[in-house]
Amino acid sequence: MTDTASPALRTAIAYYDAWTSHDLDGAMKYIADDIVCDAPAGRLEGADAYRNFMAPFVGMLTGSTMIAAFGDDDTALVMYDTHTVPVRNAPGAECVTVENGKITYSRFVFDRAPFDAARNDAS
Amino acid sequence: MTDTASPALRTAIAYYDAWTSHDLDGAMKYIADDIVCDAPAGRLEGADAYRNFMAPFVGMLTGSTMIAAFGDDDTALVMYDTHTVPVRNAPGAECVTVENGKITYSRFVFDRAPFDAARNDAS
Numbered sequence: 001m002t003d004t005a006s007p008a009l010r011t012a013i014a015y016y017d018a019w020t021s022h023d024l025d026g027a028m029k030y031i032a033d034d035i036v037c038d039a040p041a042g043r044l045e046g047a048d049a050y051r052n053f054m055a056p057f058v059g060m061l062t063g064s065t066m067i068a069a070f071g072d073d074d075t076a077l078v079m080y081d082t083h084t085v086p087v088r089n090a091p092g093a094e095c096v097t098v099e100n101g102k103i104t105y106s107r108f109v110f111d112r113a114p115f116d117a118a119r120n121d122a123s
Numbered sequence: 124m125t126d127t128a129s130p131a132l133r134t135a136i137a138y139y140d141a142w143t144s145h146d147l148d149g150a151m152k153y154i155a156d157d158i159v160c161d162a163p164a165g166r167l168e169g170a171d172a173y174r175n176f177m178a179p180f181v182g183m184l185t186g187s188t189m190i191a192a193f194g195d196d197d198t199a200l201v202m203y204d205t206h207t208v209p210v211r212n213a214p215g216a217e218c219v220t221v222e223n224g225k226i227t228y229s230r231f232v233f234d235r236a237p238f239d240a241a242r243n244d245a246s
Contacts, residue, residue: 038214040234065229068200068218070193077191077200079218079230091161091232093216095191095202107190107202109214111163113235 008098009071012078015096015103020064020082024055032102039108050106060085067091074098086118131221132194135201138219138226141206143187147178155225156196183208190214197221208243 011030018027028051037044037053044050063083070077079093092110096103134153141150151174160167160176167173186206193200202216215233219226 024233040236068198070195072193075191076192077202077216079200079216079232091230093200093202093218093232095216109202109212109216109232109234111232111235113163113239116236116239 006071006073006076007101008074008076008096009069009078010072011098011101012076012094012096016064016066016069016078016080019058020061020080022058022061024058024081025120027054027058029099030103032099032104035104035106037106039106040110040112045107057084057090058085067113086122090103090114127172129194129196129199130224131197131199131219132192132201134221134224134226135194135199135217135219136192137190138190139187139189139201139203142177142181143184143185145181146153147181150177150181153226155222155227157179158225158227158229160231162229162237164235180207201208208214209245210237 006110015027015030025053028047031047031050033047035050037050039053044053061082061084065081067079067081075097077095081089081091084090090110095107138150138153146232151170154170154173156170158170158173160173162176167176184205184207188204190204198220200218202214204212204214207213213233218230220228
């Protein structure tokens with residue numbers, strides 16, 4: 001399933017392995033300074049904004065399982081199932097563009113509804 | 124980006140082309156009778172349940188753009204951006220297992236939050 005001949009996928013998996021190990025500093029090594037990320041809540045621009053978006057999510061992460069991962073020279077597409085404190089199964093998918101070993105663009109898809117529901121239940 | 128050497132991806136794309144053309148009958152030709160689909164709202168079992176899930180979505184679809192599509196012998200992973208009446212940009216991702224030209228399992232990820240918001244605005 002995982003095509004390790006794909007340079008983009010190697011970067012995407014190294015990035016995934018880092019953040020799912022709670023190593024946000026390590027993960028950010030694979031993020032370009034000028035990353036653009038289209039996430040469910042809108043567009044994030046720049047590594048600082050991206051890190052601020054990821055940090056709370058990584059903080060509540062208890063585990064993750066890779067479902068599928070593919071790539072070619074400059075694009076990787078992964079789907080995984082994250083396990084978090086508020087939401088037990090929170091699958092997500094990322095399509096990333098990789099240049100020189102760094103993710104320059106990310107399209108990120110996940111369902112915000114169970115997180116919204118958990119927040120409402122807690123309040 | 125699209126590896127047409129992948130049998131699973133050929134099926135996934137034929138299925139995608141059909142439902143994004145509002146051809147639900149044509150799309151269902153690629154769905155196994157005993158399909159299992161893990162969707163954001165829960166598990167769907169069987170082609171009838173799957174069709175009932177897809178029909179309202181296809182009914183409000185105004186267009187779709189494929190973002191990335193990869194596959195191997197039995198697995199395909201696609202991400203696309205659908206355009207719908209209530210939500211202008213509603214990206215989704217599907218990881219499907221294909222056996223004998225039919226999708227037997229689908230893991231489907233999209234963000235329900237904007238659809239929930241549109242429903243609340245309308246009510």
